[in-house]
Amino acid sequence: MPHAILTAVLLAVARPALACPVCFGESDSPLANAMNLGILVMLGVIVAVLVGFASFIVHLNRRARLVAQETGPVGSFALPGTEPQGRTAQC
Secondary structure (H helix, E strand, O other): OHHHHHHHHHHHOOHHHHOOHHHHOOOOOHHHHHHHHHHHHHHHHHHHHHHHHHHHHHHHHHHHHHHHHHHOOOOOOOOOOOOOOOOOOOO
16 A cells, blocks of 8 residues: 555656756756766776677687687597598498
């Protein structure tokens, strides 16, 4: 029951009291500037994480190429330096 009363009170509050400074008309207020700076910081964090993922994928790709050059083709399951003995069954 207390949740229903609280919901009713929040719905009865005037809309301008819930508006942010940009929506309410004060776009030069310190709160609006802080909000814009917060948005830029969040975008910076997202860009940093995406750059980290991209650089990790490039690193893995380079390592895979180095390993492929050292060990031979990808379909080869033999250890380096070993040769199959005798005839092998072909499908």
